[in-house]
Amino acid sequence: MDTSIKDFTSKLPQLPTSIFTKMTQLAKQYDAINISQGFPNFEPDPVLLELVSKALKSGHNQYAPMGGIYCLREIISEKIKNLYGKSYDPSSEITITVGATQAIYTAISAFVWPGDEVVVLKPAYDCYEPSIMANGGKPILVQMTGKDYKIDWEEFKNHINDKTRMVIINTPHNPSGKVFSKEDMVQLQNCLKNTNVILLSDEVYEHIVFDGFAHESVSKYPDLASRSFVCASFGKTFHATGWKMGYCAAPFELMKEFLKIHEFNVFCVNHPFQKALATYLKTPEHYLSLGGFYQEKRDLLLNALGNSRFRFTPSNGTYFQLLDYSAISEESDTSFAERLVKEHHLACIPISVFNKDQIDHKQIRVCFAKTEETLLRASEILCIM
Ligand code: PMP
Numbered sequence: 001m002d003t004s005i006k007d008f009t010s011k012l013p014q015l016p017t018s019i020f021t022k023m024t025q026l027a028k029q030y031d032a033i034n035i036s037q038g039f040p041n042f043e044p045d046p047v048l049l050e051l052v053s054k055a056l057k058s059g060h061n062q063y064a065p066m067g068g069i070y071c072l073r074e075i076i077s078e079k080i081k082n083l084y085g086k087s088y089d090p091s092s093e094i095t096i097t098v099g100a101t102q103a104i105y106t107a108i109s110a111f112v113w114p115g116d117e118v119v120v121l122k123p124a125y126d127c128y129e130p131s132i133m134a135n136g137g138k139p140i141l142v143q144m145t146g147k148d149y150k151i152d153w154e155e156f157k158n159h160i161n162d163k164t165r166m167v168i169i170n171t172p173h174n175p176s177g178k179v180f181s182k183e184d185m186v187q188l189q190n191c192l193k194n195t196n197v198i199l200l201s202d203e204v205y206e207h208i209v210f211d212g213f214a215h216e217s218v219s220k221y222p223d224l225a226s227r228s229f230v231c232a233s234f235g236k237t238f239h240a241t242g243w244k245m246g247y248c249a250a251p252f253e254l255m256k257e258f259l260k261i262h263e264f265n266v267f268c269v270n271h272p273f274q275k276a277l278a279t280y281l282k283t284p285e286h287y288l289s290l291g292g293f294y295q296e297k298r299d300l301l302l303n304a305l306g307n308s309r310f311r312f313t314p315s316n317g318t319y320f321q322l323l324d325y326s327a328i329s330e331e332s333d334t335s336f337a338e339r340l341v342k343e344h345h346l347a348c349i350p351i352s353v354f355n356k357d358q359i360d361h362k363q364i365r366v367c368f369a370k371t372e373e374t375l376l377r378a379s380e381i382l383c384i385m
Pocket residue numbers: 038098099100101102125170174202204232233234235236241244245246
C-alpha cells in the first residue's frame with residue numbers, strides 16, 4: 001500500500017527540470033559533445049589542487065568559522081579594494097558561501113517577504129525566479145530588447161514601485177555574453193535613487209571579460225554598493241564548478257541579516273578548500289589571467305565557425321557564445337537544440353528558456369570552457385549545419 005503523504009501544496013508547482021540537467025542528460029544518452037551546461041572540461045591548476053590536498057592533510061577538517069575563515073575573507077577584501085576601490089570589512093561584510101547559488105538564495109531569503117516584488121532582467125540565469133517564489137516573492141520580469149539584449153532603463157524604472165524589495169542584475173551576463181557598460185551602471189543608479197530597493201548583483205564571471213572591456217562591479221559605484229549584495233564564484237574563476245565555493249560582499253547592516261539565514265541554512269562552508277583558496281588568491285595573476293585565457297578559446301571557436309551558416313557577435317564576457325541559426329532553419333530553438341543533440345551528437349542550450357514568455361530569437365548558447373580538441377570537434381559539427 002502506498003502510504004506516502006500527498007496532501008500538501010507544492011511551493012513551486014510549475015518548475016520544470018532545469019535546461020542544464022535536461023541537455024546534459026541528452027548529451028549522455030546520445031553520446032554527444034557537451035557544450036551546453038557551463039563547466040570546463042579541463043582540470044583546475046595543479047598548484048591549487050596541491051594546496052587543497054595539503055589543507056586536507058594538515059588538520060583543517062572540522063567546522064570553519066560561520067562566515068568563513070578570516071584569512072580568506074581578508075584576501076577577498078583586498079582583491080575587491082584593489083580592483084574596484086571599495087573597502088569591505090573582512091569580518092563583517094564578506095561571507096564565504098556554497099557557490100554563488102547559496103549566496104543568491106540566502107540574500108533573497110533574508111529580505112524578500114511574501115508579496116514583495118523582485119525585478120529580474122530577462123533572459124536570466126535560472127536560479128533567481130524559483131528562489132524568489134520559494135520565499136513568497138513575485139518575480140517581475142523585464143526583457144532586454146532585441147537579439148543583442150539592450151537594456152531599456154526607462155522600462156526597467158517603470159517596474160519599480162512601493163512593492164519592489166529587490167532587483168537582480170548579472171554582469172557579465174549569462175546567457176548573452178553582454179557586459180554592462182558604465183552608462184548602464186549610471187542608469188541603474190538613477191533608477192534606484194531615493195528608493196529602499198536592495199540590489200543583488202550576480203558577478204560570477206567578473207574575471208572573464210574580453211577585448212579590453214572592463215567589468216563594472218557594483219562595488220565601484222558607492223550609491224549602488226551601499227544597497228548591494230555582490231556575489232562571486234570560485235567555481236567559475238578557478239575551473240572548479242564541482243567545489244561549489246563562492247562568496248558575497250555587502251555592507252554591514254545587510255550582511256548582518258544575511259548571516260542570520262546563512263547560520264541556520266549552512267552554518268559554515270568546506271574548511272580545507274577555504275584554506276587552499278586563501279593561499280591561492282595571494283597571487284592576483286591566478287584570476288587576472290582568466291580573460292586572456294578564455295578570449296583565446298572564444299577566438300578559436302569563432303574562427304572555426306567562420307565558414308558556418310551561424311551568425312554571431314563575439315561574446316564580450318562569460319564563457320558563453322550566442323549563435324543565431326536563423327539562416328539555417330526555421331525550427332524553434334528547443335527543436336533545433338534537440339535535433340542537434342539527437343542527430344548530430346552536439347549538445348547546446350536554447351535561449352528561449354531564459355527569456356520572458358519564452359521569446360524565441362532563433363539563438364543557441366554554446367559554452368567555450370572546453371579543450372581545443374572539443375571546440376574544434378564541436379565546430380566541425382556546427383559547420384555542416
Ligand atoms: N550565476 C550565474 C549567472 C551562473 O552562470 C552560475 C553558474 N552556474 C551561478 C550563478 C552559480 O554559481 P555557483 O556554481 O558558484 O553556485
